[in-house]
Amino acid sequence: MKTTILEKDGNITAILEGRLDTATAPETEKAMKPIYDSEGKDIILDCAGLEYISSAGLRIFLCILQKAQGKGQEVYIKNMTDNVRAVFAMTGFSNIFKFK
Secondary structure, eight states: OEEEEEEETTEEEEEEEEEESTTTHHHHHHHTHHHHHOOSSEEEEEEEEEEEEOHHHHHHHHHHHHHHHHTTOOEEEESOOHHHHHHHHHHTGGGTSEEO
């Protein structure tokens, strides 16, 4: 799993590549620290390269959303693959996130 954090256009973007599952979740969560610590910027989770997401990955997304909302930030997900979109639909996450 590869996580790249970029700041551009006034937003902070996480580019996620690979499989976000129980094995890779701890490392990914550490890599997301700049997102957890960000203030005053909207957060974009770019999932174009995300092949799979498990419940451990969904928990990370939910934690990001909760922390961001507590600080008045918005969280957007973009470029979801069909596999990831199906997991979001099955779990109801497609109803709580905003998409670009």
